[in-house]
Amino acid sequence: METAKYLFLFIIFPGFLFTALVGFFSVWVDRKVTARVQWRVGPPFLQPLYDFFKLLGKETLLPKKGSPLVFLAAPIFSLMAIVLVSTILWVGIFWKQSFIGDLIVVVYLLIIPSLSFMIGAMASGNPLATVGASREMKLIIAYELPFLICLATAILKSGASIQLAVIASSPVIASISGALASIVVLLCIHAKLGFTPFDVAEAETEIMEGIFIEYSGIPLALIKLTQAMMLFTLPIFLITVFLGGMNFSGWGILWSILKYVLVLVLIIVIKNTNPRVRVDQALKFFWLYLVPVSIVAFLLALLGMIYGIAWL
Amino acid sequence: MNANILLIPVMLPLAGGILCLLIPKKVRWFREGLSILIAALSTITAFFIFFREIPGLHYNFLEFEKFNLHLDMVISPMSAFILLFITGFVFLVSIYSLSYFSHDNNPKEYPAFLLFALGGSCGVVTADHFLLFLIFWEIVTVSLYFLISTGGKDATKGATKTFAMLGGADGCLLLGIGLCWFMTESFTISQLNIPINGWMPVIAFLLMMTGAIAKAGAMPFHTWIPDASDSAPPPVMAVLPASIDKLLGIFLLVRISTSIFIITPSLGLVLMIIGAVTIIWAVMVAMVQHDLRRLLSYHAISQVGYMFLGIGTMNPIGLAGALFHMLNNSIYKNCLFLSCGAIKKRTGTTNLADLGGLAKVMPLTFTACLVSSLAISGVPPFNGFASKWLIYQGILDTGLKGSYIFLIAAMFGSALTLASFLKVIYSVFLGSKTRQAEKVKKEVPPAMAVPMLILALLCLLFGVWYALPLDNMINPAIGTSVVVGGSWNSTMASLLMAVGIILGLSIYLVGRLRKSARFVGSFIGGEKLDSETGRINGTHFYLTIKEMPFLRILYDFQEKGFFDPYNWLGKLGADITRVLRKIHNGMLSWYLSWSLAGIVILLGILFFT
Numbered sequence: 001m002e003t004a005k006y007l008f009l010f011i012i013f014p015g016f017l018f019t020a021l022v023g024f025f026s027v028w029v030d031r032k033v034t035a036r037v038q039w040r041v042g043p044p045f046l047q048p049l050y051d052f053f054k055l056l057g058k059e060t061l062l063p064k065k066g067s068p069l070v071f072l073a074a075p076i077f078s079l080m081a082i083v084l085v086s087t088i089l090w091v092g093i094f095w096k097q098s099f100i101g102d103l104i105v106v107v108y109l110l111i112i113p114s115l116s117f118m119i120g121a122m123a124s125g126n127p128l129a130t131v132g133a134s135r136e137m138k139l140i141i142a143y144e145l146p147f148l149i150c151l152a153t154a155i156l157k158s159g160a161s162i163q164l165a166v167i168a169s170s171p172v173i174a175s176i177s178g179a180l181a182s183i184v185v186l187l188c189i190h191a192k193l194g195f196t197p198f199d200v201a202e203a204e205t206e207i208m209e210g211i212f213i214e215y216s217g218i219p220l221a222l223i224k225l226t227q228a229m230m231l232f233t234l235p236i237f238l239i240t241v242f243l244g245g246m247n248f249s250g251w252g253i254l255w256s257i258l259k260y261v262l263v264l265v266l267i268i269v270i271k272n273t274n275p276r277v278r279v280d281q282a283l284k285f286f287w288l289y290l291v292p293v294s295i296v297a298f299l300l301a302l303l304g305m306i307y308g309i310a311w312l
Numbered sequence: 313m314n315a316n317i318l319l320i321p322v323m324l325p326l327a328g329g330i331l332c333l334l335i336p337k338k339v340r341w342f343r344e345g346l347s348i349l350i351a352a353l354s355t356i357t358a359f360f361i362f363f364r365e366i367p368g369l370h371y372n373f374l375e376f377e378k379f380n381l382h383l384d385m386v387i388s389p390m391s392a393f394i395l396l397f398i399t400g401f402v403f404l405v406s407i408y409s410l411s412y413f414s415h416d417n418n419p420k421e422y423p424a425f426l427l428f429a430l431g432g433s434c435g436v437v438t439a440d441h442f443l444l445f446l447i448f449w450e451i452v453t454v455s456l457y458f459l460i461s462t463g464g465k466d467a468t469k470g471a472t473k474t475f476a477m478l479g480g481a482d483g484c485l486l487l488g489i490g491l492c493w494f495m496t497e498s499f500t501i502s503q504l505n506i507p508i509n510g511w512m513p514v515i516a517f518l519l520m521m522t523g524a525i526a527k528a529g530a531m532p533f534h535t536w537i538p539d540a541s542d543s544a545p546p547p548v549m550a551v552l553p554a555s556i557d558k559l560l561g562i563f564l565l566v567r568i569s570t571s572i573f574i575i576t577p578s579l580g581l582v583l584m585i586i587g588a589v590t591i592i593w594a595v596m597v598a599m600v601q602h603d604l605r606r607l608l609s610y611h612a613i614s615q616v617g618y619m620f621l622g623i624g625t626m627n628p629i630g631l632a633g634a635l636f637h638m639l640n641n642s643i644y645k646n647c648l649f650l651s652c653g654a655i656k657k658r659t660g661t662t663n664l665a666d667l668g669g670l671a672k673v674m675p676l677t678f679t680a681c682l683v684s685s686l687a688i689s690g691v692p693p694f695n696g697f698a699s700k701w702l703i704y705q706g707i708l709d710t711g712l713k714g715s716y717i718f719l720i721a722a723m724f725g726s727a728l729t730l731a732s733f734l735k736v737i738y739s740v741f742l743g744s745k746t747r748q749a750e751k752v753k754k755e756v757p758p759a760m761a762v763p764m765l766i767l768a769l770l771c772l773l774f775g776v777w778y779a780l781p782l783d784n785m786i787n788p789a790i791g792t793s794v795v796v797g798g799s800w801n802s803t804m805a806s807l808l809m810a811v812g813i814i815l816g817l818s819i820y821l822v823g824r825l826r827k828s829a830r831f832v833g834s835f836i837g838g839e840k841l842d843s844e845t846g847r848i849n850g851t852h853f854y855l856t857i858k859e860m861p862f863l864r865i866l867y868d869f870q871e872k873g874f875f876d877p878y879n880w881l882g883k884l885g886a887d888i889t890r891v892l893r894k895i896h897n898g899m900l901s902w903y904l905s906w907s908l909a910g911i912v913i914l915l916g917i918l919f920f921t
Binding site for chain 1 (some may be wrong): 697701707708726731744799809811814817820823835847855856857
């Protein structure tokens, strides 16, 4: 019975199906806002769904060099991990209880999509994909350090608990350190999503989608689905850990949705108004600028903890 | 059950080792058969010991006033499971070695000293008398020296360095034991329980910790592992520095920090700092290595940091995490070195730049290596994640708010580990083939593949059902049952992951992949590249990081050997001997006056005391 409940949570709601649908909605928002920024009309509401099903029907090209099996398996693993993360986060939001894992588990699971993309890219045997994969890994190293420091700040602020439900119930952002950390994590999430200015791993104009260059047909559809889900799940992660979580009673519904749309639109606007950086610039940006900021946030939170000042 | 059973895993391998050395070089099958048989018997005995209650063993040997040497052996829950894994690893590696060593290159010493190492390490975990403990500890060190030497002439330098560093650290251990005896006048390990107050217990603790650090390979006494790996056969690296030495070093560290001494929080902090520095710096160095063996050995160092971190937290969860990580690390590290050996066997090289595209011809090695790489990087649901997660819980439980720094260091360390292993996976198994890799036509023989796959399977089992080793091995060893603050329902997560994979596969089915698939060459924007120029060398993946402003200086120091105590102490030793050499100038009058001065000093001491 317990297992059946978990399976329902994972496959239907709030797991695979729910995440996919809202993910497609987020992709539509992304494309629409981008179009408006560029003075275009933008696609119809169901366009992401059409794209997905069209890709399913297309021919799939497999690499002659490299290992096709790993190449095909990689998108499946990325999909699985992001669905799991989404389920963990949403069960925490809806039922205020821990499900499967805590914050540390989520942080580790969030690496798996990028990891599978990289392994798939390397398995394609294409040198451009390899360049993309090595850049993606360097980007992960770059953003992971400030990301972890800010998460430690959030854990400090919410009373040394790593249970998602507990962290969600304390609005970390309502303090100086929390606000600094939220900004840093927003940029880290931006890099996790692979959006400009941190789209070094895809870099259409120089390495032609980099890690995804060899993908087509069904595996590409899976990758698009995963990316759509990430566009939905990562802002939810930010909201859960830093912005006081979501609340679905009374006016809370509106406020929660507003939070999500705000974060989403912020990400999209940053994406559309910045040029791409080189990978060494990204590394320097994260390590030389964001790491000091997050250390300051961490120290402030520590001071606030020791002297009992909540707003620090 | 009779207590004499404790002697079997110790004495049988030692006797077998001597027999192996006696029989002529030509009778290879006998030597190898004997080593496998003895390892198997020891494993079976270890199983018995693990599942039954075994009383301690006590034979009076020698007694001289306060000083005594007894044959005391006792089995604790901790030593029981470590014994099981030591014997198991030696058994697997001796099967592996059957195929690894070819007909014309099978050093006679290898099976003999493998058995010596087995007997010695079983002795270390069961000994209850400090001198006995030290004797077995030295047997392991000496066998390691000879095992590394089986790598041929080039291995001499690494073997000497290993022996010098471990020997020096063992000297520290001896001094520490001496201090313990001075304080308590007892050599029985299980009776000791020294509270740390005053300088003498602190010094004794630090000296014994040095012995544990060098054996396990944490900073700063880690440099012997990469140098030994340069030319030692990979199975040797797999069995000793990667697994058994870790088990023994951490076993000693846990004993001295939980039962022999009652340590203070400040010493715990020292352990945590050593741990965090080791994790980060060793993995940073590993990332930029060009040789698979050196890379793996730096990771062997980095992983020890997690165990030190766990022990330094001084709470049951952290300790359980450390012990569990010790176990997991020895499993996946063993597997990684064995797959390194498989690659060397087939291609004849471990240089990452010369490898590539082996996944298709060596699918079993690839699977084993991929699984253990994911496990060491702490990807859920493999075993590395479960133990790291426990250690993180331990860090959060210390109550020290500043300890979050260690949490950040440890978590960041696992991202760097992932980066490093991605480079390995790419350079060795994926990517396009090099000339050396073209020669490989088939997978390694089953005698080599099966041990790797067993270890890889263990990585998965211990990850998915991590409660199993935790309840049966770790919790009895630390005496309390661990209460965890967070949650990680690994079994359910794995089930859901499996469901997710089925979902993904069904999307492939819906799209009718088999009908629509077609094989094509790579698209490189219309360029035509041959496989040599179109090849990206995996060794250059992280040059960007090496060239970061501050890190460049550190990497420079590292390459010049600045962080190697062996160089420093070696220079110091050379300087001291230079001074001493001046005294020995061959003139009789000088020697006489030195002797006279010595006698005067001795008389003076006798007179005043």
